[in-house]
Amino acid sequence: MSGRQGESGVGGSQAPPSAASSSSSSSGTLSSLETLPAPESLPPIAEEEPDEPPPQQPWGRLFALRPGFHSFDCLSNECWFGRDPDCGYSFTRLNLAHTELYKQCSKKHFRIFREPGPRNSHVAYIEDHSLNGTFVNDKLLGKGKKLPLTHNAEIALAQTPNKVFVFSDLMVDSQLEYPKELREKYIISNTLGSGACGEVKWAFERTTDRKVAIKIINKSRFMMDDLPQTERPFNVETEVEILKKVDHPCLIKIIDFFEGKDFYIVLELMEGGELFDRILPPARLSEAICKFYFYQMLLAVQYLHERGIIHRDLKLENVLLSSPEENCLVKITDFGQSKILGETSLMQTLCGTPNYLAPEVLTSAGTAGYGRSVDCWSLGVILFMCLSGYPPFSDQNARLSLREQITRGEYVYCAEKWKPVSKEAFDLVQKLLTVDVDKRFKIEQALAHPWLQDKSMKNRFQQLLTQMNDLVLPSEAPALPSTSRKRRHEKEELPTPKRATQTPT
Incomplete structure (x- = not known):
């Protein structure tokens, strides 16, 4: 019928009734109703609204790793990254023009795209178009070269430390093993x-x-x-x-x-990594930075001890830094071996990392027990290593076993390593590495030591707290489990040990 209505000119001038009747009788397809005059107004015919296309789902996501950058969802099959304002991800729009990294980036630094793969799948690629290089998992691509972009790949610009993104392939569900x-x-x-x-x-x-x-x-x-x-x-x-x-x-x-x-x-993720990595040769912390970090450690352990908590596994690997910058907060982590004490409790379990164990842990475990002072000894070992760059007690010492070194309090003293260190700093180390628990410095005594009476250092700490929106000291506080990797400095040839109470000449 619609075809015939179109042919009869619906919406045009009306035909005479006789003509319409003639047409109706000759074809047998038009009703007499079609010859009636049209009403003055007809209700409008409702037009079907087209269905909205479903929101496009990203096939990949780039999580930003560096301040100033933002994360990015891969929606289209290709996206360019660089300084050019026409890039889908333009560094120019990130307000990075004042940074050294921005100056090292090309107008079109790299592109991410995907191509069809086997069995209706797709393969993601990254292609380098820069002068200074694009690095994937610390490896240089090379200008004009492409590489399949795998799940969790890290992307750096110009230099390997300049990691700006980690790629998450949203088409590969590698998360199913998790709750x-x-x-x-x-x-x-x-x-x-x-x-x-x-x-x-x-x-x-x-x-x-x-x-x-x-x-x-x-x-x-x-x-x-x-x-x-x-x-x-x-x-x-x-x-x-x-x-x-x-x-x-x-x-x-x-x-x-x-x-x-x-x-x-x-x-919370601590982006500065472990304190251990800051003292690996040839790197070495200045005495001022050692003091700044150690002061924070003491405050943290004091807070724990006041609440009846003993850490029992204090070591460089369990001290994390909030930033790669030298001026940063340090945070103690890994409470897997910690103990909550009662009023008169003493611990009797042998635990902790051997090089940091207090003498009473080795001599009293299972018998008399030990208390908060074990953390003070471990802090002494940490301070020793921060100031000198080598461990006071080591199983590489051929003359004494590690147990004998610790229980006798005979640490390795290398005059050349300690030459730049002040006498006050070494004095605090000695008072913490004292075998006699009753004579060993407690946390409060360490905080009152002359070496730590540094107003500028304490002001710097308070400034950091202010920047972190911490208005009072006990307000705010990546935890890494105890690592079992072999430490490089434990393999060094070390001098003959001296007693922990002996003052160097």
């Missing part, structure tokens, strides 16, 4: 470190892109069925309980906790 609740809140990325009981992963909060650290505790490794809970070398419940209780700018903060086939502790 659903964890996956819904976080995208888990690369491994930051690993230890005897698990590993730490870098992750991103989905709603904010905030970088966090997720400490994954392998249940099968640490839950030793043949040991009672109190004697296990690692206690997740205690660690989480302590993390929830503590609130101090120099202690790591817990964000979330999940349990599945493993335990997952979500912590």
Whole structure:
């Protein structure tokens, strides 16, 4: 009928009735109703609104790693990155023109694209178009060369330290091994470190892109069925309980906790890494920076001790830095071996890292027990290493076993290493590395030591707190498990040990 209506000129001039009747009778297809005059007004014919296209889903995401950059969703099959304003991700629009990194970037530095792969899949690529280079996982691509972009690949510009993005392939669900609740809140990325009981992963909060650290505790490794809970070398419940209780700018903060086939502790990410890595030869901390960091450590341990918490595993690897910059906050982490004491409690479990163990841990474990002073000894070992660059006690010493070195208090003194260090600094080291627990400095005594009466250093710390929006000291506080890797400086040839109470000449 619609065809005939079109032919009869609907909406045009009306035909005479006789003509219409003739047409109707001859064809037998038009109703007499079609010959009636049209009403003065007809209701408009509702037009069907076209369905809105579903929102385009990203196939990849670039998480920003560097201040000033923002994360980016890969929606189209190609995107250019560079200084050119026409780039899909233009560095010019990021207000980075004053930075050295911006000057090293090309107008079109690199592009990310994807091409069809086997079985209706797609393959993501990155292609370098820069003069100064694009690096993927610390390897230079080379101008005009492309490389498949794998899940969790890190992208750096001009130099390998200039990491600006980590790529997440959203078409590959590598998250299924994690609990659903964890996956819904976080995208888990690369491994930051690993230890005897698990590993730490870098992750991103989905709603904010905030970088966090997720400490994954392998249940099968640490839950030793043949040991009672109190004697296990690692206690997740205690660690989480302590993390929830503590609130101090120099202690790591817990964000979330999940349990599945493993335990997952979500912590703030410390982008400066471990303090251990700052003292690796040929790098060396100045005495002023040692003082600045050690003051913060003392404040953190004082806070713990005042609340009946003993860390028991203080070491350089468990002191993290908030920033790659030298002037930064340090935070103590890894409470897996910590102990919450009662009024008169003494610990009797042998735990901790051998090089940092206090003498009474080796001589009293299982008998008389030990207390808060074990942390003071470990802090003495940390300060010794920060100032000198080598450990006071080492299993590389052929004359005495590590146990004998510690229980006798005979550390290695190398005059050349200590020459630039002040007598006040070394005096504090000696008072912390004292075998006699009653004579060993407590935290309060260490804080009152002349070496730490430095107003400019304390003012700098307060300024950092202000920048972090911390108005009072005990207000705010990536946790890495104890690493088992071999330390390079433990292999050095070391001089003959001297007693810990001996003053150098």
